[in-house]
Amino acid sequence: MVISAGCSSGNDRLGFVNEGLERAWRRGWFSRPSLEPNALLAAARQTTGLHDFGAEDGWRDRLDRLTASLHDEAALTPLGTTIAYGQLVAALAGRLRATALWQRRPEIAQVPLRAPIIVVGQMRSGSTRMQRLLACDKRFAYTRFFESWNPLPRWNWLPIDDRRLRGWLALRVAHWLNPRFGVIHPVRPHQADEEIGLHNVALYGAAFEAQWCIPSFARYAEALDSRPIYAEFRQHLQTIKWLRRDKGNRPWILKLPQFSQDLDAVLHTFPDARIVVLHRNGKEVVGSSASLVHNQMMVQSDEVDRHWIGREWLRKVALRTERTAHARDRHAVAGIDVAFTDMHQDWRAEMGKVYAMLGTPFTLDVERQMAKFMARRGHRKLQRHRYDIADYGLTEDQIAATLQPRDASVLAAA
Numbered sequence: 001m002v003i004s005a006g007c008s009s010g011n012d013r014l015g016f017v018n019e020g021l022e023r024a025w026r027r028g029w030f031s032r033p034s035l036e037p038n039a040l041l042a043a044a045r046q047t048t049g050l051h052d053f054g055a056e057d058g059w060r061d062r063l064d065r066l067t068a069s070l071h072d073e074a075a076l077t078p079l080g081t082t083i084a085y086g087q088l089v090a091a092l093a094g095r096l097r098a099t100a101l102w103q104r105r106p107e108i109a110q111v112p113l114r115a116p117i118i119v120v121g122q123m124r125s126g127s128t129r130m131q132r133l134l135a136c137d138k139r140f141a142y143t144r145f146f147e148s149w150n151p152l153p154r155w156n157w158l159p160i161d162d163r164r165l166r167g168w169l170a171l172r173v174a175h176w177l178n179p180r181f182g183v184i185h186p187v188r189p190h191q192a193d194e195e196i197g198l199h200n201v202a203l204y205g206a207a208f209e210a211q212w213c214i215p216s217f218a219r220y221a222e223a224l225d226s227r228p229i230y231a232e233f234r235q236h237l238q239t240i241k242w243l244r245r246d247k248g249n250r251p252w253i254l255k256l257p258q259f260s261q262d263l264d265a266v267l268h269t270f271p272d273a274r275i276v277v278l279h280r281n282g283k284e285v286v287g288s289s290a291s292l293v294h295n296q297m298m299v300q301s302d303e304v305d306r307h308w309i310g311r312e313w314l315r316k317v318a319l320r321t322e323r324t325a326h327a328r329d330r331h332a333v334a335g336i337d338v339a340f341t342d343m344h345q346d347w348r349a350e351m352g353k354v355y356a357m358l359g360t361p362f363t364l365d366v367e368r369q370m371a372k373f374m375a376r377r378g379h380r381k382l383q384r385h386r387y388d389i390a391d392y393g394l395t396e397d398q399i400a401a402t403l404q405p406r407d408a409s410v411l412a413a414a
Contacts (some may be wrong), residue, residue, distance in 0.1 A: 013177060014079060014299060021078035033085035035067050040085070044092035053092070054099035057228040062203040062221070063088075065086050069217035069327060076212070078175075081299025084212070084391075087261075089199065094201040097152045101239065111238035112249055116270050117358065119255035120324060121278030122317055123206075123387035126340045128194070130276060131255035133351060135192035136369035139360065141250040142192040145171075148195035164189060178299050192254045198236045202229045205258050211296040215306070216314065222319065226262045230269040260320040263327035273333055276354055277324065280340035282317065282403040283389060283396055289313045290394075291387035310392025318402050325405075334358075347374065 025032045034040070040063070045051055053059070070076065070084055102108055117134060121127035135142040146167025155162040167189035187193050199205030204226070209218045237252065249275075259266050269274060290306070290313045297304045328335070336357040343350050348367060355362035389399070 008141055014077075017177070018078045023080060025078070033081055035070055035081065035084060035088070037063050037067050040067070040079060040088050040092055043085075043089045047089065047093045048096045050096040050100050052099050053095045053105075054102075057232065058224065059095065059172050059203050061414040063092075063225075065220050066203055066208060066214065066217050069214035070212060073214055073216060074212040075301045075303040077294070077302055080212075083300055088203075088414070091200045091203060098152075098201065098236065098239065101152065102235065105242070108238050108242045109235060111242050113234065113252055114249050114271070115235055115272045116252045116254050117273045118259060118266060118273045119253065120259050120262055120268065120275050120279065121257065122280070122289065122320055123210075123257040123283045123292060125257075125278040126338075127257065127278055128253050128277060129343065130338070130354075131194070131253055132373060133190050133347070133370050134253045134354075136373055137360075137366045139250060140253050141241070141246070141248075142253040143182060143195050143237070143240065144190050145187050145193040146189045148171050148193055149200075151198060151201065151239060152238050153243075166235050174284055178295065181293055192253065192255075195233070195237070195254060196256060196258075198233050199229070199256070199258060201236065202232055204229050205256075206261075209316075210293050211300060213297060213301065213308070218312075219409060222261070227263040227268055230265045232264065234269050257320075260324045261316075263324050264330060267327060267331040267333060271331075271333075274358055275328075275333055275335035276357075277328070277335055277337050278340065279337060282399050284340075286314050286317050286394065286399050287387045287389040287392070288315065290389070290392040294392075306391055307393030310389070312392045313392075314394060314399060321403065322405070388391075 014069075021030075024030045037060075041053075045358035067088070074080070074084075076084060106358075117140065119127050119130050119134075121130070131142065134140055144161045144167075149170060150166050153162050153164075171187065194209045196205060200207055204224075206219060208214060237254075248286070252275075254270075257345070263275075267275075284363060290309050293309050293313060294306055324330060334357060336354055338350055338354065351367075352362050353369065389395070
């Protein structure tokens with residue numbers, strides 16, 4: 001069964017929610033959320049009772065640029081406005097809580113993160129599969145979905161970790177509003193997942209670009225020196241490890257498509273990293289990425305331009321390809337290249353090569369755990385994701401021509 005991007009049950013639900021929100025605002029039952037920076041800052045302070053957002057490393061300018069782009073370009077529905085407000089207040093509240101914790105517990109900055117294994121790949125290149133296969137090995141550590149989106153607990157009076165509850169609720173709501181979400185990116189609260197939520201706290205990253213039409217913010221973010229962002233990213237990882245009371249020194253598996261854009265800063269932050277670089281046919285990467293972005297944007301806007309999405313993510317894929325290549329030329333780190341088709345044909349052989357690069361035995365027990373993961377229904381759902389590049393105004397020749405080696409500075413300005 002193929003679920004189209006225009007899933008009728010999802011559209012009916014979105015219409016119902018948008019009408020309900022608009023009616024509630026008109027009648028004064030609730031206030032319309034404001035995406036003005038000062039209103040968001042005030043809401044975060046009120047939510048937490050805290051006031052110190054930490055060192056000024058550019059986060060305030062990123063907030064101003066992001067909210068301006070949302071106002072001028074995103075064409076948000078009532079639901080989109082509500083979601084954006086919730087995400088940004090949560091991100092700012094996360095900054096407040098993290099700053100307070102780091103001031104109380106300076107030892108967190110000394111938590112070791114030894115020789116992480118960094119999965120580098122475009123969106124839809126098989127990076128989730130690689131991360132979750134590696135996560136089958138208990139010798140490695142990884143970030144779970146609920147930790148990424150909720151780095152710090154909020155309600156210490158609960159008998160359980162509220163991050164787990166909030167992660168579960170977030171997925172339930174996401175699946176209700178967007179039934180196709182689970183086909184494109186199946187995930188469970190405790191499953192290994194990308195660290196995208198840690199970038200949200202920094203008011204940075206493609207999580208925003210993949211759900212809102214914000215080209216001005218995207219160009220601005222691409223031109224930033226992201227080293228301060230990754231220094232903070234590292235401290236969030238140290239915090240997650242500290243909260244686990246993990247005294248071990250297992251290598252951490254890190255995976256985020258944004259790494260392919262920022263690999264120079266990533267390797268500056270983790271100079272002892274080992275990298276697994278993934279490759280997939282350009283047509284498939286661009287088409288699948290455009291489909292994912294369209295699926296996300298249509299939840300929060302009624303003015304989604306598929307052809308713009310196609311052009312933008314073709315440019316984005318080309319930019320990330322060039323930046324990854326340049327970063328690898330600059331940093332002498334251990335690494336291996338893995339092709340999507342090779343993984344599809346014989347994942348055991350490819351994982352054996354990855355383990356050889358890591359200098360870690362590829363044991364029979366680990367292979368068995370990986371085989372169980374590959375056989376699970378949640379992983380097989382990915383095979384139901386279908387898309388057509390023509391829907392996004394693209395042709396194979398156009399994609400091939402654009403993905404020819406070019407200078408990253410030219411692509412960023414395109």
